[in-house]
Amino acid sequence: MDKVGPVRLLPERPLPRYAYLPGKFPHPVRDPAGHSFGAGNDSQLADASEEFVWGADLFNQGYYWEAHEAWELLWQQAESATPQRLFYKALILLAAAGVKLREGKPRPSARHYGRAAAHLRAVQEQGGLETGLTITVAELLEHIGQVASVAPPRSDEPQAVFSFLLLPSCRR
Template identity: 80%
Template sequence: MHIAIRTRLLPDRALPRYAYLPGKFAHPIRDPAGHSFENGHDPEITSPSDDFVWGADLFNQGYYWEAHEAWELLWQQAGKATPERLFYKALILLAAAGVKLREGKPRPASRHYGRAAAHLRAVQERGGYETGLTLTVEELIKQIDQIPSVTPPRSCEPQVVFSFLVLPSGRL
């Protein structure tokens, strides 16, 4: 399944030079040839909501590893054992599933998005969480449950592998 590149959430921010795939490209942070080597935290990110939107923009464009990195900062800052932390972990797992799908590894991808759905169900059991997305937790679980097991052909270009968007509320 190949889905066309989608409208940008932050069109003024340049996307990375490549969407990282392990073994295919230089590691973005550890390798001197990486697209984010020695950059540290992005200076254009000034608040947690910026990290959230930037992660969503990356995810929607097929930059799954990079989205994971943006959302990991939010996960680390969230309180231990909170619905917020579970929610961010679910997004991170979805992004990891995107990497695995792009690598042509449907089984590991399935494990990741299955764990993402389990985290979201735990969010529901704890009374829910205002996600800041246009999708509710329940709707996101339904989208995850419908992820096809077909993997796209490997490509050097970013590939969108999910049929749904991660859209922060109030953004198109």
């Protein structure tokens, strides 16, 4: 039976062989058996909007470490102290929280939620941001505030641990 999950945003891009969990699977980049070993990390993105959507696709499917990696270069390339950079950092922290929940570590996950929420509040204080998602910064903050810090049952399969999806406001 096929796993039924959220609709894929970029179905033409294959998902990684596994959703990385520290100590459970080979490190995706550093280990020769990793799903992204040798793929390299380009210092420039050919299509930042596609990479943003790819991160959302990975996040929605329960590939949190991989979503973090997709968004990290966007974060690095965003201008310092801008709402856009703060927003990317908040998404990266949410992805890190997903990894910690999947590891069965609710307290570290809650710390990541708190840091993500702080970054989103800073985005609001700087006048907000068009997120590129169907969810606003305020709605994302509300969802973070309602996230239970209870770890889901452990599984080797990718699993979504959040009650919300990150959906692009328009496909590019």
